[in-house]
Amino acid sequence: MPSSTHFAERLATLAKTHANHPALIDRHVSTSYSELHRQVGQLAGNLATLGIKPHDRVAIWLPNCLAWIQSFLACAHLGATVLAVNTRFRSKEVADIIERGKADWLIMWPDFKGIAFAEILADVEQQVLKRLRAVITLGDPDSPAINAIAARKLNVHNFDAQLNAPCPPPEPFGNAGVLCFTTSGTTSLPKFVLHDHVSLITHGDGMKAAYGYDEHSRIFASAPFCGAFGFCTLSGGLVTGSTVVCEPVSDTDSTLEQIERHRITHTYANNESILKLFETASSPKVFESCRLFGFAVFSPAITNLLEQAERNHVALTGLYGSSEMQALVAAQPIDPSQGDISVRYLAGGRLIHPGARVRVRDPESGQILPNGESGEIEINSPSHMVGYLDNPEATAKAVTDDGYFKTGDLGYCVSDRQFVFQTRMGDSFRLSGFLVNPAEIEQVVETLPGVKACQVVGATLGTKILPVAFVILQSGASAQPESWTAECKRRMAGFKVPVRFEVLTEFPSITSANAVKIQKHKMREMADRLLASENY
The missing domain is CATH 3.40.50.980 (Rossmann fold)
Structure with missing residues (x-):
């Protein structure tokens, strides 16, 4: 594979070496590299x-x-x-x-x-x-x-x-900054995560080696290209001479059709989506071309994914990634020579780049922890972002002096290249596959008529995470959930719109030596109970 780390040069080379080979199949229409x-x-x-x-x-x-x-x-x-x-x-x-x-x-x-x-x-x-x-x-x-x-x-x-x-x-x-993903991060405003040609193409080449791509590989990209998960699925195939299959809108039935029709070898999705594929397929024969499915844990309550993968004879592994480090930067090993396969079906993985390293730090003491002990995951990898666009202060805070990215994720190390992801350390949560900072939703809700203050949490209902808004009303105001919902739908993506507005006189809180801290974990428990008692 050519060594150029510029998209134009890489595409020019592939147009010669893979001239008539399909680069992309979009809605069953093929486009060659040339x-x-x-x-x-x-x-x-x-x-x-x-x-x-x-x-x-x-x-x-x-x-x-x-x-x-x-x-x-x-x-x-x-x-x-x-x-x-x-x-x-x-x-x-x-x-x-x-x-x-x-x-x-x-x-x-x-x-x-x-x-x-x-x-x-x-x-x-x-x-x-x-x-x-x-x-x-x-x-x-x-x-x-x-x-x-x-x-x-x-x-x-x-x-x-x-x-x-x-x-x-x-x-x-x-070489220059070429692509920005948006991420909710941990502040009230989303950050713009900037990557250049070198980081993106280097990561694509790493994916080829780690996931076994060749010119016969057909990679189905169902996640949106606008996010790290979808883009890396695309770029890993496109810059290495494989074929990427996509369609503007995917659902379970259309994905199964694509897998059979185009002999898909690889796909990556959240665990809920992959489980639906296994449960809906007419027989394991649907997946006979598939070499590897990778999953990210968006729905922690799912426990039968491994069983379904084995029933359908599909190799399955847990994944890890982020906008800052790129998606699929780690995958749990299938081969014992590559790492500890006992955690293969857990989120996290072995970093795909040979020079990449992971460590875990105690968030209170700041000490690096031994393998097996949980703390904040820190990663150093060539897939690392250039930085947050126009935000050098945030970039400096996110990266250690020796070049490790502070993920904000809780987990533990298996080795200096393999780790297990456990949960987000902050209050962010995934809605419809997208990591959402509740502050984004809270800002909108707090502008609605009658609302004095708002706290949003992610409530668990079955295998889904749904946003629930707790509000304190202005003096003399009354709740207007229908109009609030309509205005939220006008101003935000549908998956961010609270499924319920619950009025409180005050938010549960605790007074510490330094501040009064709102107890979101108590509101999550309340929200779980509220949704369990309703039909959503």
Whole structure:
């Protein structure tokens, strides 16, 4: 495999060595490496003509599709930084990415899947949109949705026109920050996690070695490309000459169809999604092409995944990753020569890069702990982020003096390369697969009529985590759960909207020597009981 750690150079090499080999299969339509190289070069040339230049910031608001990959690779060629936007985001979140992320350009698909992207954009204040130099849109250029965007006094360009018009690309820009994931982190505002060409491609090469990719591998990417889990599934295949299979929207039935039709060898998903595949498949024969399924633990209550994997004859292993370190940075070993296989079905893993190291620190004493003792996981790996975009203070706080990333996760070491993840140390929780900081939701709820204060927790119902909001009302106010829910749906992604609002006169708390601390664990217990007594 070529040693270049620049996306443009790597793609150019693969266009020669794997010319007719499928790079991507999107909705059953195949695109070869040579064709993808031609498309990306042409798109890069036209985007440069529009005015996209090195260090510009381009927000990509697209589902998993060929256009997402073409857009990302064209921006990488030009030295622009991609701000990856979740298609489930609503006005407040999109505005935040445009404003704090300092987006110069926006690429979007206004008519995708009936989602009212134009209306969401219309709900973003004009003052925020003013910084956009243009919006590049997929779809019919005369559609009402695209006309509505133009009516916001925004420059609009058609994506297909930029893709298809002959135009030679400029010389590739050198290594630079190329991709930003958004993460909730531990503060009230999401952080933008910046990676460059070197960290992303080095990690892709590491995945090839660790997960056994070759030119016969077919990797199904169901997680959104906008997040580390989905992007690393994509990049690990794309930069190493394998074939990536995707579709804009995946569910259990469509995934099973893709596995059978395209002879999928690898896929990675949360444990709940993989369990559904095993339970829904008509027979183990569906999975006969599969070499490895990797899972991340998003639903801790699931206990029968191993049993189902064995019944369906699928090799299964636990995974670990983060936006800062990239997804799939660790996987529990299957081969005893690679590590302790007794913890194979637990989250965490053996770091895939030979030079990477893990350690665990006592959060109170600051001492490094011996193997088997739980503390905060710290990792040093070549997949490490460049830093938090425009936030050197947060970057400095997240990294130790000797280069280890402080994950904020609780776990224990098995060796200096293998560990077990146990839980998040803070109050963040996963909703629909996305790590969410409750402060994001609390900020919105506290602006609602009648609400004085809010605390949000993740409640467990069966195998799912659902957000529950506890509120204290303003004097004389009454609860308005229906209108509160409607406003939350307008301003936030649906998975962040509280499933219940519970009014309290005060939040449970404890007074320590330093402060009055709200006891979220007590509210989680209350929320669990509330949901158990209702039908959700």
